[in-house]
Amino acid sequence: MTTVTTTPTSGEAEAVIIRRAQPWWQLLWRDKFACVAAVWLTVLAFCLIIGPELLGDTATQLNLRARNAVPGLENGPMWILGGDPLGRSLLARLIVGARNTISVALTAVFIAMTVGGTLGMVAGYVGKWVSHVIMRLADVVQSFPSLLLAVIVLYMLEPRVGNLIIVLATTRTPIYLRVTRAEVLEIRERVFVDASRALGSGRFHILRNHIAPIVAPTLLTIMTVDFASVMLSESGLSFLGIGIQPPAITWGLMVAQGRNYLAQAWWLAFFPGLMIMFATLSANILSSWLRLATDPVQRWRLETHKKEEDDK
Amino acid sequence: MNPSTPSPAAAGKKPILQVRGLTKHFGASGGFGLTSRSKVIRAVDGVSFDLYPGETLGLVGESGCGKSTVARTLLRLEEPTAGQALFDGKDIFTMDGAEMRNLRRRMQVIFQDPYASLNPRMRVEDIISEPWVIHPDVVPIDQRPDRVRDLLESVGLRRDHAERYPHQFSGGQLQRIGIARAMTLNPQVMICDEPVSALDLSIQAQVINLLEEIQDRHQIAYIFIAHDLSVVRHMSDRVAVMYLGRVAELGTERQVYGSPRHPYTKALLSAEPTINFTNEMQSRRILLQGEVPSPANPPSGCRFRTRCWKAEERCKVDIPELVVQSDGDGHVAACHFPEPLSTGPAH
Numbered sequence: 153m154t155t156v157t158t159t160p161t162s163g164e165a166e167a168v169i170i171r172r173a174q175p176w177w178q179l180l181w182r183d184k185f186a187c188v189a190a191v192w193l194t195v196l197a198f199c200l201i202i203g204p205e206l207l208g209d210t211a212t213q214l215n216l217r218a219r220n221a222v223p224g225l226e227n228g229p230m231w232i233l234g235g236d237p238l239g240r241s242l243l244a245r246l247i248v249g250a251r252n253t254i255s256v257a258l259t260a261v262f263i264a265m266t267v268g269g270t271l272g273m274v275a276g277y278v279g280k281w282v283s284h285v286i287m288r289l290a291d292v293v294q295s296f297p298s299l300l301l302a303v304i305v306l307y308m309l310e311p312r313v314g315n316l317i318i319v320l321a322t323t324r325t326p327i328y329l330r331v332t333r334a335e336v337l338e339i340r341e342r343v344f345v346d347a348s349r350a351l352g353s354g355r356f357h358i359l360r361n362h363i364a365p366i367v368a369p370t371l372l373t374i375m376t377v378d379f380a381s382v383m384l385s386e387s388g389l390s391f392l393g394i395g396i397q398p399p400a401i402t403w404g405l406m407v408a409q410g411r412n413y414l415a416q417a418w419w420l421a422f423f424p425g426l427m428i429m430f431a432t433l434s435a436n437i438l439s440s441w442l443r444l445a446t447d448p449v450q451r452w453r454l455e456t457h458k459k460e461e462d463d464k
Numbered sequence: 465m466n467p468s469t470p471s472p473a474a475a476g477k478k479p480i481l482q483v484r485g486l487t488k489h490f491g492a493s494g495g496f497g498l499t500s501r502s503k504v505i506r507a508v509d510g511v512s513f514d515l516y517p518g519e520t521l522g523l524v525g526e527s528g529c530g531k532s533t534v535a536r537t538l539l540r541l542e543e544p545t546a547g548q549a550l551f552d553g554k555d556i557f558t559m560d561g562a563e564m565r566n567l568r569r570r571m572q573v574i575f576q577d578p579y580a581s582l583n584p585r586m587r588v589e590d591i592i593s594e595p596w597v598i599h600p601d602v603v604p605i606d607q608r609p610d611r612v613r614d615l616l617e618s619v620g621l622r623r624d625h626a627e628r629y630p631h632q633f634s635g636g637q638l639q640r641i642g643i644a645r646a647m648t649l650n651p652q653v654m655i656c657d658e659p660v661s662a663l664d665l666s667i668q669a670q671v672i673n674l675l676e677e678i679q680d681r682h683q684i685a686y687i688f689i690a691h692d693l694s695v696v697r698h699m700s701d702r703v704a705v706m707y708l709g710r711v712a713e714l715g716t717e718r719q720v721y722g723s724p725r726h727p728y729t730k731a732l733l734s735a736e737p738t739i740n741f742t743n744e745m746q747s748r749r750i751l752l753q754g755e756v757p758s759p760a761n762p763p764s765g766c767r768f769r770t771r772c773w774k775a776e777e778r779c780k781v782d783i784p785e786l787v788v789q790s791d792g793d794g795h796v797a798a799c800h801f802p803e804p805l806s807t808g809p810a811h
């Protein structure tokens with residue numbers, strides 16, 4: 153519970169309300185949406201780590217009776233979400249597909265964020281000349297339609313998972329770069345940065361201690377939104393045959409393949425699509441929560457949330 | 465002659481900081497592209513003064529006259545366009561990295577906006593010990609938590625305030641935290657850029673008292689910036705009055721307030737509501753005409769001439785230099801037709 157104390161302060165007739173800091177899990181518990189999101193992401197992480205090993209070959213097992221089976225229990229619990237045109241369990245394929253889907257998208261987005269964030273900081277805090285070079289490079293990358301760029305590169309290189317990740321990461325990097333640079337340019341003019349410089353701190357100290365902590369939550373938020381678009385780009389490339397190669401599966405590939413059967417078996421595209429949506433939504437909700445929880449000025453919103461409800 | 469306080473120079477002291485011809489023009493560098501066409505802002509134009517160990521030099525002038533720019537260039541937050549600033553005989557503007565690091569310990573700053581000058585995401589403990597992260601040899605890591613709390617007590621806060629964040633404090637408390645941070649490296653010179661302007665009147669006095677207390681204890685020299693003369697009078701041993709990027713008058717507190725020689729100083733003083741003047745002086749309130757000209761396009765000759773009631777032809781052509789006044793050494797004013805010396809505060 154919130155402890156509210158009024159403290160007399162240093163002779164100045166001003167009272168300040170203090171709330172005792174709460175551990176993060178209490179803050180999470182108070183935000184029910186964030187809680188559900190966290191649970192869902194945990195489930196996905198579980199699927200990602202042990203899914204394929206747990207299910208063995210259930211995902212590749214053909215069941216001719218269950219070809220394009222309607223969602224339901226008549227073919228057994230594994231076919232609860234229906235079967236694909238070869239009679240394979242859709243549920244099993246979703247679980248197994250989680251590993252490829254999430255690891256490709258996550259790695260790509262993570263690389264894009266790290267590279268873009270670092271270059272953005274450099275462009276925002278180092279001399280004009282370096283900044284110019286970096287920004288023009290970003291212009292070049294962004295001036296190509298990202299799918300076209302990916303097609304060209306993957307067509308020339310081998311369509312391996314590694315190349316796919318690199319291509320996806322490259323096309324997303326400029327966004328992080330621009331956002332980071334803009335934030336750095338703003339933050340570096342703040343008075344507390346001047347104070348730190350007057351104390352003798354160097355660029356690296358300021359970037360690490362004053363700028364990165366403010367930029368990071370913004371980048372994290374973009375990352376969660378980006379997550380979906382990277383999954384969709386990946387599905388597009390996989391659909392064109394230059395992304396993930398069957399028999400390997402991803403949710404995006406499943407949506408792409410399911411499109412042919414939309415009229416007869418809507419669930420083939422619907423459930424993988426739903427998985428993409430839920431994963432993105434959860435990541436998004438959780439990152440908003442994290443943004444509040446890590447900001448000392450905003451944290452009280454999470455802390456008082458419950459109390460206000462009780463008061464009603 | 466009235467028995468004026470001798471200036472520190474007369475007392476045979478050596479200045480710790482000598483500023484000579486300090487000039488900062490914004491938009492002057494990088495003469496290519498768009499910048500060459502834009503106007504140069506002459507924020508500071510040839511400012512000179514000395515600062516002696518342990519004294520307080522008040523720096524006064526209307527907002528926009530270049531006080532903060534003087535502070536920021538001395539701290540190398542901005543690079544000067546021209547001029548010298550000798551700290552202990554060594555020019556700040558030509559110091560290399562190691563010398564600058566050393567200077568940072570000896571010269572510190574307090575900013576006007578106490579909330580903006582503290583990182584809102586850092587706990588007070590981390591804010592106050594940041595200087596020791598930058599200069600790790602000053603205080604060993606295991607002693608830092610204790611030292612932070614000692615410092616908090618010495619500026620009138622509580623030890624447990626160390627665990628809090630800036631938004632949990634009032635403006636006056638935040639300024640105390642800023643002062644504690646500036647004290648961590650035991651500076652010899654402290655530049656206070658309008659440290660109380662953002663605070664309530666009742667709290668201003670408390671913060672000023674704290675600054676004076678600290679000065680008594682540690683013999684720090686202050687450059688105390690303010691935009692009105694009354695705040696500075698209380699604090700200062702000597703006062704420099706600035707107008708449009710130049711020093712108009714400089715002297716001991718007694719000289720400047722007792723017998724101002726520059727018309728601008730006189731006008732500022734007559735506008736002060738709280739100071740006890742003789743009836744005669746009160747009756748002669750001088751209202752300045754017009755606006756302060758833009759530092760992008762300052763008047764020729766004397767910069768004050770557009771608002772000066774004594775301006776003559778000569779003021780348009782000749783730039784008045786700071787000239788030593790007859791009421792004792794160290795009192796200088798930049799005016800062709802200085803005010804007569806008043807014979808004493810009571811007249």
Ligand SMILES: Nc1ncnc2c1ncn2[C@@H]1O[C@H](COP(=O)(O)OP(=O)(O)O)[C@@H](O)[C@H]1O
Nearest residue numbers: 490505507526527528529530531532533534759
């Ligand atoms: N970074 C800057 N770029 C351009 N002009 C500036 C900059 N900083 C200050 N100035 C200008 O310089 C003049 C002096 O400003 P400042 O030193 O802040 O005045 P004060 O502190 O006396 O109020 C003002 O006209 C201001 O607009």
Ligand code: SF4
Nearest residue numbers: 766769772779799800
């Ligand atoms: S020099 Fe002339 S214009 Fe300037 S303050 Fe003196 S009398 Fe006024």
Ligand SMILES: [Mg+2]
Nearest residue numbers: 531532533658
């Ligand atoms: Mg200022």
